[in-house]
Each structure stands twice: as C-alpha cells, then as structure tokens.
Amino acid sequence: xxxxxxxxxxxxxxxxxxxxxxxxxxxxxxxxxxxxxxxxxxxxxxxxxxxxxxxxxxxxxxxxxxxxxxxxxxxxxxxxxxxxxxxxxxxxxxxxxxxxxxxxxxxxxxxxxxxxxxxxxxxxxxxxxxxxxxxxxxxxxxxxxxxxxxxxxxxxxxxxxxxxxxxxxxxxxxxxxxxxxxxxxxxxxxxxxxxxxxxxxxxxxxxxxxxxxxxxxxxxxxxxxxxxxxxxxxxxxxxxxxxxxxxxxxxxxxxxxxxxxxxxx
Amino acid sequence: xxxxxxxxxxxxxxxxxxxxxxxxxxxxxxxxxxxxxxxxxxxxxxxxxxxxxxxxxxxxxxxxxxxxxxxxxxxxxxxxxxxxxxxxxxxxxxxxxxxxxxxxxxxxxxxxxxxxxxxxxxxxxxxxxxxxxxxxxxxxxxxxxxxxxxxxxxxxxxxxxxx
Ligand SMILES: [Zn+2]
Numbered sequence: 001x002x003x004x005x006x007x008x009x010x011x012x013x014x015x016x017x018x019x020x021x022x023x024x025x026x027x028x029x030x031x032x033x034x035x036x037x038x039x040x041x042x043x044x045x046x047x048x049x050x051x052x053x054x055x056x057x058x059x060x061x062x063x064x065x066x067x068x069x070x071x072x073x074x075x076x077x078x079x080x081x082x083x084x085x086x087x088x089x090x091x092x093x094x095x096x097x098x099x100x101x102x103x104x105x106x107x108x109x110x111x112x113x114x115x116x117x118x119x120x121x122x123x124x125x126x127x128x129x130x131x132x133x134x135x136x137x138x139x140x141x142x143x144x145x146x147x148x149x150x151x152x153x154x155x156x157x158x159x160x161x162x163x164x165x166x167x168x169x170x171x172x173x174x175x176x177x178x179x180x181x182x183x184x185x186x187x188x189x190x191x192x193x194x195x196x197x198x199x200x201x202x203x204x205x206x207x208x209x210x211x212x213x214x215x216x217x218x219x220x221x222x223x224x225x226x227x228x229x230x231x232x233x234x235x236x237x238x239x240x241x242x243x244x245x246x247x248x249x250x251x252x253x254x255x256x257x258x259x260x261x262x263x264x265x
Numbered sequence: 266x267x268x269x270x271x272x273x274x275x276x277x278x279x280x281x282x283x284x285x286x287x288x289x290x291x292x293x294x295x296x297x298x299x300x301x302x303x304x305x306x307x308x309x310x311x312x313x314x315x316x317x318x319x320x321x322x323x324x325x326x327x328x329x330x331x332x333x334x335x336x337x338x339x340x341x342x343x344x345x346x347x348x349x350x351x352x353x354x355x356x357x358x359x360x361x362x363x364x365x366x367x368x369x370x371x372x373x374x375x376x377x378x379x380x381x382x383x384x385x386x387x388x389x390x391x392x393x394x395x396x397x398x399x400x401x402x403x404x405x406x407x408x409x410x411x412x413x414x415x416x417x418x419x420x421x422x423x424x425x426x427x428x
Contacts, residue, residue: 039402039412046404053316057345135346140315142348142428143408150403 010130010198011065012092012189015082016238017133018058019093022083023246024114025051026253027101036104043150047111050143057136059083084257088246092187095237096179098246105158105168109176112151116212117183118144120205129197152216159220169222178233184209187238268336273299273306276334280326283319284407285425287365290323294353297344306331306339311349313428314408351427363391368413368424388424390415400424 028048035041059079067075096114101107122144125137158165184206193199217224235241280290290296298309308327312320324341331339351370359369368391387396395417405412410423
C-alpha cells in the first residue's frame with residue numbers, strides 16, 4: 001500500500017487501537033456458549049461485541065486515511081481488508097490481548113488489566129486533536145467503564161473467594177503479569193501521535209493504572225509483594241512481533257475471507 | 266414543492282429499532298439531525314452502543330422509507346460525538362418501553378459511580394410495578410439492557426440501563 005505520509009496521519013495509531021480491540025473481542029467471543037453460567041456467558045459476549053464495535057470504528061477510520069493518502073487516490077481499503085487481509089506481522093496489538101483464554105480466572109484478569117488500561121487511555125484520547133479519534137474514544141469510554149467495573153468485581157470475587165478460586169487467580173497473575181509492561185512502553189507511532197497531540201505517551205498512564213491494580217488486589221487478598229518490578233519479555237506485539245498464539249487466532253478468524261475473497265452473506 | 270425538515274422527520278418516525286420494535290429512532294434519540302440542502306437530504310444518526318448490531322439494519326430501513334416516499338437524493342451520516350445517552354430517549358419512548366415489558370432508564374446516570382458491588386437504585390418491575398427487584402446481571406439480552414428479576418411476581422425483566 002503506497003502511502004504519502006508527508007502530512008501526518010494517525011493510521012498506525014488507529015490500527016493499533018483497532019487490533020487491540022479486535023483480538024481481545026475475538027478471544028472473548030470464544031467464550032460464547034461456554035461461559036460458566038448463562039449471565040456471565042452473556043456478559044463476556046457483550047464485552048466482545050463492544051470491543052469489536054470499537055475495532056470497526058478504528059479500522060474504518062484507518063481505511064479512510066489510507067485511501068485518502070494513497071498516491072493515485074485509487075486505493076479501496078475497507079475495514080474488512082484491514083481485519084481479514086493482513087498477516088500476523090502487520091498486526092499491532094499488544095501481547096496481552098492475544099494470550100489464550102485459559103480458565104475463567106485468566107480471562108477475567110486479562111480483561112481487568114486491559115479494560116483498566118483502556119479506561120485511562122480513552123480518558124486522555126477523548127481530548128485528542130484528531131476529532132475522529134476523540135469521538136470514538138469518548139463513545140467507547142462509557143462502555144469501558146462498565147468493563148472495568150465488571151472485571152474488578154470478578155477479580156475480587158475470585159481472589160477473596162474459595163481456596164480454589166484464590167489459587168486460580170494467582171496462577172493467572174503468574175501467567176499474565178509479564179505482558180502488562182508492554183502496555184506502557186510507547187511504540188514509535190504512539191510517540192509520534194503524542195507529539196502531534198493526537199495520541200498520548202502511554203508511559204504516563206502507568207502509575208495511575210498500577211495504583212488501581214494494587215487497590216483492587218488488596219481488596220481481593222491477592223499478595224502484591226512480587227509486583228513491584230514490571231519485568232520484560234523482550235519483544236512487543238505493538239511492533240508486530242507476536243507470540244505463537246496470534247497466528248492461530250488469525251487462521252480461524254480470516255479463513256473464510258482468505259478462502260473466498262470478498263464473499264458476503 | 267419544497268421539502269421541509271419536518272416532512273423528513275415524519276417519514277423517519279416510521280423507522281423502528283429492530284431490537285425494541287415499539288421504539289422509533291426518534292424515541293430512542295438515534296436520529297440526531299436532518300439537513301436539507303437544495304433537494305438533497307442528509308440524515309444524521311448516532312449508535313446507542315459502539316458495537317450495536319442494529320445500526321446496519323436501521324440504515325437499511327432509513328433508506329427504504331426514504332425511497333418509498335420518493336426521496337432518492339439522500340445521504341446517511343453517522344456521528345459518534347457527543348456520545349449517545351439515555352437522556353435523549355423521549356418521555357413518550359419511555360412509556361412505550363414500559364408497556365412493552367422493559368423497564369425504562371432511570372433519569373439519573375449511575376454508570377459514573379465507581380464503587381464496586383454498588384447497590385443499584387431500585388428499578389420498578391414493568392409487570393407488577395413493584396420496586397422490590399434485584400439485578401441479576403449488568404449485561405442483558407442486548408448491549409443496552411441489564412437483566413433484573415422481580416422479588417414479588419418473580420418474573421425476570423430487562424432494564425434499559427442508563428448510559
Ligand atoms: Zn413484578
């Protein structure tokens with residue numbers, strides 16, 4: 001896709017925000033029909049729907065920017081092109097959202113970490129100088145507020161629940177904590193967008209996020225002694241370097257469009 | 266004949282929400298504006314929720330009522346800001362919702378309350394009018410509803426939650 005970037009266009013930022021939402025939305029949708037009880041099956045499916053909705057808005061915007069800035073003005077990129085016809089290394093989602101669902105505790109903790117991050121992020125992005133990014137963020141923030149509340153309550157319920165639920169949430173923490181660091185390490189396109197007052201530097205969100213995590217963990221009786229340092233795993237999904245899981249997600253999600261390009265039903 | 270905004274709004278009042286078929290897009294506050302420039306009509310709508318799957322069908326239905334009424338030169342635009350709120354639902358819409366068996370949104374927003382396990386305000390059962398009800402799940406049959414149950418008549422019901 002030849003693009004003219006002489007004037008700044010936040011399509012990498014839009015793609016990153018869309019990819020995060022799409023991949024977690026897809027992960028959550030794997031629970032549909034398999035939730036622990038009906039109400040929570042519906043809850044996680046609703047959250048999936050909200051996330052896919054956010055993804056669509058950001059993809060539509062990225063597609064518009066790409067079409068407008070294509071050299072001959074003749075590109076015809078759509079939200080579907082971006083969701084279904086890119087490969088794993090083109091995806092800019094963080095590693096956290098592509099991790100496997102595991103048990104309910106792992107799904108809940110992943111949602112809690114991510115929703116809380118999205119909450120502080122959208123809170124800032126609703127003031128973006130880019131009016132489309134601001135509008136999508138303002139709209140999504142209302143939904144994310146629900147996601148934070150729901151997932152926080154579940155973290156507390158599991159942490160301060162039975163011995164087994166407590167053990168499971170500790171195991172989930174052990175699996176997921178290492179992926180939280182990436183959320184706050186800015187990718188080039190995030191810094192570039194921050195410089196133009198279109199995005200923000202995510203490292204500025206870290207202390208607020210961490211404080212809230214500690215607060216919820218204390219209520220959930222989850223020990224916090226080992227959380228002090230965020231440890232690195234050395235590569236970042238935001239830059240297109242993914243764990244083995246993303247390939248499997250894309251293989252399933254993109255199969256129909258790859259086998260029958262542009263099919264509709 | 267000159268087309269007026271009122272003519273178009275009247276036509277669009279026939280477009281119902283496919284998930285709550287007693288409410289029109291005007292009752293719900295989904296229709297934000299109608300602009301007429303020369304004889305071109307622009308219909309401006311906003312989604313209730315970002316991922317609301319009804320929006321595609323609503324757009325199709327807008328197209329079909331406009332065309333049935335002879336308007337072929339039109340454009341449908343979607344805006345996201347300001348974000349939709351239940352405050353935009355008309356009083357008439359709230360009445361219709363209640364008689365359909367869905368508890369209408371309370372006038373005050375409580376989504377901003379950050380407290381966890383927060384006791385929701387008493388929601389009136391749309392079937393027996395009792396306020397002795399409990400929330401079963403914050404997420405209901407669609408993104409815009411929560412699931413409640415009445416402690417008196419024991420019927421479960423949807424609550425169109427504040428947003
Ligand atoms: Zn009742």
